[in-house]
Amino acid sequence: MNPTEPDTTALTDLVSRLDLASKVRLLTGATAFTLPPEPRIGLGELRLSDGPTGVRGLKFAGGRVVSLFPNATLLASAWDVDGAYEVGRLLAEEALVQQIHVVLGPTINLHRSLLGGRLFEAYSEDPLLTGHLAAAYVRGMQDAGVAACLKHLVANESETERNTVNSVVDEATLRELYLLPFEIAATDAHAWTMMAGYNDVNGVAATEQVHVNSGIVKGEWAWDGLLMSDWTATKTTAASANGGQDLVMPGPVGPWGDALVAAVQAGEVAETTVDDHVVRLLRLAGRVGALGDLREYPTDLPAPDSAVRRRQLRDLATAGMTVLTNEGVLPLAGSGGVAVIGRHAVETAGMGGGSAQVNAPYQVSVADGLTALLGDRVTVVDGVEVRTKAVAALPAMVTDPESGLPGVGFTLYDAAGTVLERRSSPTATTVVGFDDDFEGTVARIRLQARLTSDGPLDIGTIGVGDWRLRVDGRTSDWTLAVANPGPGAELLDPPSRATPVAVPAGTEVEAVLEVPALAPGSPALAGLIVRRSAREVDTVLAEAAAAAAAADVAVVVVGLTAEQETEAVDKSTLALPGRQDDLVRAVAAAAAKTVVVINAATPVLMPWLDEVDAVLVVGLPGQEAGHAVAAVLTGAAEPSGRLVTTWPVADGATPAWNVTPVDGAVVYDEGTFIGYRGHHAGRAPAPAFWFGHGLGYTSWDYSDVTAHGDPAVSTTVSVTVHNTGDRDGREVVQLYFAPADPAQPVRLVGWTPVTVAAGGSATVTVTGDPRMWRRWEGGPDGSWATLPSAGELLLARGLGDIRERITVG
Helix, strand or coil, X not given: CCCCCCCHHHHHHHHHCCCHHHHHHCCECCCCCEECCEHHHCECCEEEEECCCCCCCCCCCCCCXXXXXXXXXXXXCCCCHHHHHHXXXXXXXXXXXXXXXXXXXXECCCCCCCCCCCHHHECCCCHHHHHHHHHHHHHHHHCCCCEEEEEEECCCCCCCCCCCCEEECCHHHHHHHHCHHHHHHHHCCCCCEEEECCCEECCEEHHHCHHHHHHHHHHHCCCXXXXXXXXXXXXXXXXXXXXXXXXXXXXXCCCXXXXXXXXXXXXXXXXXXXXXXXXXXXXXXXXXCCECCCCCCCCCCCCCCCHHHHHHHHHHHHHXXXXXXXXXXXXXXXXXXXXXXXXXXXXXXCCCCHHHCCCCCCCCCHHHHHHHHHHHHEEXXXXXXXXXXXXXXXXXXXXXXXXXXXXXXXXXXCCCCCEEEEEEECCCEEXXXXXXXXXXXXXXXXXXXXXXXXXXXXXXXXXXXXXXXXXCCEEEEEEECCCCCCCCHHHHCCCEEEEEECCCCCCEEXXXXXXXXXXXXXXXXXXXXXXXXXXXXXXXXXXXXXXXXXXCEEEEEEECCXXXXXXXXXXXXXXXXXXXXXXXXXXXHHCCCEEEEEECCCCCCCCCHHHCCEEEECCCXXXXXXXXXXXXXXXXXXXXXXXXXXXXXXXXXXXXXXXXXXXXXXXXXXXXXXXXXXXXXXXXXXXXXXXXXXXXXXXXXXXXEEXXXXXXXXXXXXXEEEECCCCCEEEEEEEEEEECCCCCCCEEEEEEEEEECCCCEEEEEEECCHHHHEEEECCCCCEEEECCCXXXXXXXXXXXXXXXXXXXX
16 A cells, blocks of 8 residues: 555545534544544544564454564664565555554654563664664565554663653753664654553653644654553543653543543633644544545465465574674584473564564474474473463463363353353463453353373462362362552563373363452453473483483573563563573583573573583574574574674673662663663673674675765765675674764764675665764753764774774864
8 A cells, every 4th residue: 555645635525524522522532453434534543563573463352363473682683674675665564454554553663671571572772773763664564554653751761660651861961862763764664653661751641742742743753643642541631641651542531532622621721732643643534544545455464374474584583693602603513412402493473572472373493493493303302491470381281171272261251150251371370350252250260171181280370369270070269369459560560370280181270350349441360381390400401411421412492481581571681591501501511512692682691601512592482482483593594683782791891770769760871871882982881792692604804995975964984895605694793983083972973784695795885874963952942952072983883893994084
């Protein structure tokens, strides 16, 4: 679809046909993920979906099967705007299949503190890299007539007390860092929607930010899109309506509705303000084909498990995988035994937690991926426990007794015992009270499953309320409540409990949840836990060491889980959970060669780094995880990624660390010196690995470097890169500017990727973005000025491998 830009005069005329109550009705969601139609003016229903790593659809849990994409940091690690465009295009296809008009992404907050639980959804610590990748993603999606939604505006880099935290940030830092990705994606790619965050910014709620929302975004940038709230983020009526927010989500209950009508009638909100909100809503509807002549939808798009989608997702994943170290062991040799070790090898994490989760058609583990390629060369050994909380049953562990499908069956009852719905879910969880498709209120949920594995197992339940669990004629009762109450905690941080049970495969399990009384729009989650019980750690370590000693090379897979990389919860450390460090050391001591695969989206500590032969970072690779990792380990694909976040040497050894509010506030007192900027300035110890680092599978020389242009505005640098290895490879030539003024940090100003055949060379040109040669002077009423040109241009393969320094100014 080539979008037709709606005419503002025509939209204003449509708004004039509606009375105040009708206009206000359009400005709150009709349901959790839909907006109300208005037939009188030709407005159809608008449908929204979460979308960081897949277009989940209108259901928060247990919805339709959709493609699970690699996570944002892994995609960003390719440093490839063409790849980002392709991601947007493919996500648009996933949306069109479901008739979704708006995909809630990309997340373009920055990696300020590495403790941020939601960093896996966001691209990087750098505003320029984030902004240009986001702009490409937006173009890819919107060229297909599906709206992208930039989130979360703004200074929303942590999750602790996320509904109340006040982000305190000076104006220069706000504009030069945290607003810059939004500015690039809004002005360069014309993103059609944005989402305001839960947090306050300098004492004012993001949903009420006249300065940011109206003054900067809609004013200075002349942005004509629609600004919606995050779900349940709006706290006021008049202040949010006057603060530049256009749409309250979700619905149908919210702080606008009749209260906003009354506020207009009382003179607290001008009706012209409401009119502007509605014009922006109708403009969005016109852009996505939901106004006037409604769009038609294609019927021949690839299925989530189709061969074409598998290949696309595998290629996207491999492009961002990053080699941190390699003493010649990668790619793996064409013969010899391979021991694949670790819980992440057999239960590979393909996605993070919270609203990023989707119902994928399958998820391939690293163990399965390598076995598929190498056959009986592979020995697989489970690793140490990596979780402190039990999680919902994997599809391979249970089947629905009624349908016979992998997963759990759910029967929903009202208070009178009437069946409202019967559903089956491969994710072993379901949600009610939030996005129901039936009349009535759920009072009881019955869960049924048949075990496909022998014990000993941990079997239990997830979700708030009174539970009764029946297994093999034995009954247990318990009550679960959220540990950290807050909006959405029932969904994002639900309580759980499990108990060890020794039962044979084929045993039927039943759990019944008495659901607490639900207020309108309030959710309840129910899930079934079936998991292999933990074994003695010493036994696990001994088995791993024995397998490693018997193989030619050991591949030990470690990482994080959705306990650390999730919405609503921040980390407390970068250390690997459980005794994974002990596992790596036991393997390294026994193995002839050891490769560590890090299955995590964000940095982890590596106290064993000097004891292993290679480290490969694979992020959260999506549904094709195992196949993608196997392709990279064997050399069928090059891991051409470069780090998008600086990896520190220890907890706290970063320019910005704390995410816990003090007196309700997180103060961004490091200013613009986050990540590599602060390390370069000596405000934190030298890191283990710099932003931009990545070895690939070949080696490079740089020569014939020349600089052109006015360094006071921008600059262009040309360089000849030589592939000096014996494999074709992809290089990412990075250009930084280090101002002579110590008050100004080094900053990435441009980059260019290039693919060169083994032994070949290519001339590469990198042009700096002019926005990186400006600084903000003064407070909210200040202005942009040009940086003094004195300093150095740094041509680099990451700031840890600078190939040329050019003095300017």
